[in-house]
Amino acid sequence: MLRSQVRVQEEAFDPGAEQQLLLAGRSDIGAVVSFTGLVRDFNERPEVTALTLEHYPGMTEVALAQIIDEARERWPIDAVSIIHRVGRLAPGDPIVLVVVASAHRRAAFEACEFLMDYLKTRAPLWKKEHTASGDYWVSEREQDHHDAQRWERESP
Helix, strand or coil: CCEEEEEEECCCCCHHHHHHHHHCCCCCCCEEEEEEEECCCCCCCCCEEEEEEEECCCHHHHHHHHHHHHHHHHCCEEEEEEEEECEEECCCCEEEEEEEEECCHHHHHHHHHHHHHHHHHHCCEEEEEEECCEEEECCCCHHHHHHHHHHHHCCC
């Protein structure tokens, strides 16, 4: 049975504690793969002092749950957690956590990568970077769309 969780929140999270929570009481899992995204102090411009993330409450959670459903159709995964932060964050702060558990490592690795690629291109989230020279909305990256498109060409 798939155990999944999606949270969009302002509060920080502890990746280790979240993994333990996801795996509590499970002895059928042989592999866990996780990705934690952090705020960098540079992006389109250097010296990013803060990042503000905005979303549509309700819509974002539904979009993330749909991405999990798509991953589940491709790989035999047993547990998934996606946590995405919103609000104002500082360089070094965690932004996103994706944890995937499966009986076998390959499914966990591939599903985690798929989830991140689709999250970057399909989740209704917007980023504004704050720098000494001004604030600006972060543009979509062509590379993110290229990364997600490879899953349309590959079958599990």
